[in-house]
Amino acid sequence: MSVVTRRCEVCGKEFADDGQRFCNEECRGVFMQRSRQGTRRSPGRTVARRRRRRGR
Known part of the structure; x- marks a missing residue:
């Protein structure tokens, strides 16, 4: 039985x-x-900001 080894990605x-x-x-x-x-x-923040700007 062999043990499978793996390398850490970091x-x-x-x-x-x-x-x-x-x-x-x-x-x-x-x-x-x-x-x-x-x-x-x-993305909700960006859309909300855009809507507020248009209202000015």
Whole structure:
């Protein structure tokens, strides 16, 4: 029986594959922090601002 190993997407450390992408919670947090930085604000805010401007 062979153990399937996988590399962490953040640090590259190998770990046993249990359907995870990260070796620990710290790496997962780093990844989530990075992915959140590029998110835009909700489109509802933009539409509401535009409607207020048109009313002026």
